[in-house]
Amino acid sequence: MNDTIHDSVKGLLQDISRPTEERAPQADKIQPEQAADTTKTKDAGPETKPEISEEMIETGADLTIGLYDFSQTTLFSWLVKNKKDKRIIRLYGEGALDKLEMLINEKEASEDSKASVQVIRSFTIDEIAMLKITKKTDEILNGLPMTEQEKNLIKVPLMEMMKQHGGTLPPSWALILGFLQISGARVGELLMF
Amino acid sequence: MEKRLNKMILCVGRKGTGKTTIAQQIAKVSQKKICVIDTDDHPSYSDFELFNENNLHKWKSGNIRIITSEPEKVLDLLNKKCSNAFIIIEDAAKIVSANVQREVKSFIIDHRKRNFDVILMFHFLADVPPYVAKQYDYMLLFKTGDSLAVAQNKFANWHSILPMLQRILNHPSFNYCEKINVDD
Numbered sequence: 454m455n456d457t458i459h460d461s462v463k464g465l466l467q468d469i470s471r472p473t474e475e476r477a478p479q480a481d482k483i484q485p486e487q488a489a490d491t492t493k494t495k496d497a498g499p500e501t502k503p504e505i506s507e508e509m510i511e512t513g514a515d516l517t518i519g520l521y522d523f524s525q526t527t528l529f530s531w532l533v534k535n536k537k538d539k540r541i542i543r544l545y546g547e548g549a550l551d552k553l554e555m556l557i558n559e560k561e562a563s564e565d566s567k568a569s570v571q572v573i574r575s576f577t578i579d580e581i582a583m584l585k586i587t588k589k590t591d592e593i594l595n596g597l598p599m600t601e602q603e604k605n606l607i608k609v610p611l612m613e614m615m616k617q618h619g620g621t622l623p624p625s626w627a628l629i630l631g632f633l634q635i636s637g638a639r640v641g642e643l644l645m646f
Numbered sequence: 647m648e649k650r651l652n653k654m655i656l657c658v659g660r661k662g663t664g665k666t667t668i669a670q671q672i673a674k675v676s677q678k679k680i681c682v683i684d685t686d687d688h689p690s691y692s693d694f695e696l697f698n699e700n701n702l703h704k705w706k707s708g709n710i711r712i713i714t715s716e717p718e719k720v721l722d723l724l725n726k727k728c729s730n731a732f733i734i735i736e737d738a739a740k741i742v743s744a745n746v747q748r749e750v751k752s753f754i755i756d757h758r759k760r761n762f763d764v765i766l767m768f769h770f771l772a773d774v775p776p777y778v779a780k781q782y783d784y785m786l787l788f789k790t791g792d793s794l795a796v797a798q799n800k801f802a803n804w805h806s807i808l809p810m811l812q813r814i815l816n817h818p819s820f821n822y823c824e825k826i827n828v829d830d
Binding site: 506 | 652653726727730738786823
C-alpha cells in the first residue's frame with residue numbers, strides 16, 4: 454500500500470486515536486458536541502431506552518436475595534434464641550440457662566458416642582428436656598439461611614421483574630418485602646415451639 | 647485532552663483494494679478491543695480469536711472475530727451485553743441492507759450509547775442503505791465499479807463524493823483511497 458493512502462487517512466487516524474469518553478454501557482448522556490450541533494443533517498433516529506445488561510440485572514438480583522437472606526437470618530436467629538432462653542427460664546427457673554450451658558459442655562466433652570450415652574443417662578428428665586429444646590432451636594437456626602437451590606429458584610422471576618423496571622427492584626416491591634419480613638418474624642415468633 | 651465522539655466509518659471499494667488493511671489500522675489506533683463480524687472466514691483476521699456469539703457477555707478484552715449466519719443476533723447481543731469496542735462489519739451489504747432488521751437498526755442508531763466505533767465495509771456505494779448514508783462520520787472511498795446513477799440518490803453530499811470518486815477511478819494505483827468527512 455503506498456504512502457498516498459496513509460496520507461489520506463492521516464486525519465482519520467489522528468481523530469480515532471483520541472480517546473472517547475469512557476461511559477457505562479447504559480449511559481444516556483448527550484455529548485456536548487451533539488447537543489450543540491443543530492446544523493448536521495444526520496438522522497439521530499428515535500429515542501430508545503438505554504439497555505441494562507443481563508449481567509448487571511443478575512448481580513442486582515443476587516445482591517437483593519443476599520441482603521434479604523442476611524437480614525432474615527440475623528433477625529430470626531436473634532428471635533429464636535431469645536424465645537428459647539425465655540422458655541427455659543419460664544419452665545425451669547432463673548439458673549436454668551447456666552445449668553444448660555454446663556450440660557452442653559458435659560455432653561460435648563464425652564469423646565465417643567458410648568461415653569455420650571452414659572452422660573445422657575445420668576441426666577434428669579428436665580435436663581434432657583432442656584437439651585431437646587436446644588437441639589430443636591439449633592435445627593431451626595441451621596435451616597434459616599436460604600439454600601443455593603432456593604436462591605436460584607427466586608432469582609429467575611426476580612430478574613424478570615427487575616428487567617421490567619429498568620434493572621431495579623420497584624419501591625412497592627421493596628416495601629412488600631419489608632412488610633413480609635417484619636410480619637414473618639412476628640408470626641414465626643408466635644408459632645415457634 | 648479533547649474527547650471525541652464515537653465514529654461510524656464507511657469503507658467502500660472493490661475486493662483487493664485494501665479496505666480490510668486500512669480498517670485494521672484504524673481500529674488498532676483506537677486502542678479499543680476489536681470485534682469483527684463476518685459471514686465468511688476472512689484470512690486477514692486469522693490472528694483474532696474466533697469467538698462464539700453466545701459467549702459475547704464474557705468478552706472483556708482482546709480482539710475477536712465472529713463468523714455467523716445470524717449477524718442481526720450478534721449485533722443485538724453486542725448492543726445488550728458489550729460496550730467500549732471497535733466493531734468491524736465485513737461485507738456489510740449482507741447485514742445492513744435496505745430491508746434492515748430492528749436489531750441491526752438499533753445497533754447502528756445506538757452505537758454511541760454503547761461507546762462503539764463502527765466500520766462498515768461495502769463493495770459498492772450503491773449498497774449503502776439510505777439511513778446509513780445519513781449517519782456516517784467518515785467514508786473511505788476506494789475504487790468501485792458503481793453505477794453512478796444508483797449511488798448518487800443515496801448521498802446528500804454527492805457533490806463532494808463525485809469528484810473524489812473520479813479522482814480515485816483515474817488514479818494509477820489500485821489501492822488509492824480518499825477520505826470524506828461529513829463535518830468538513
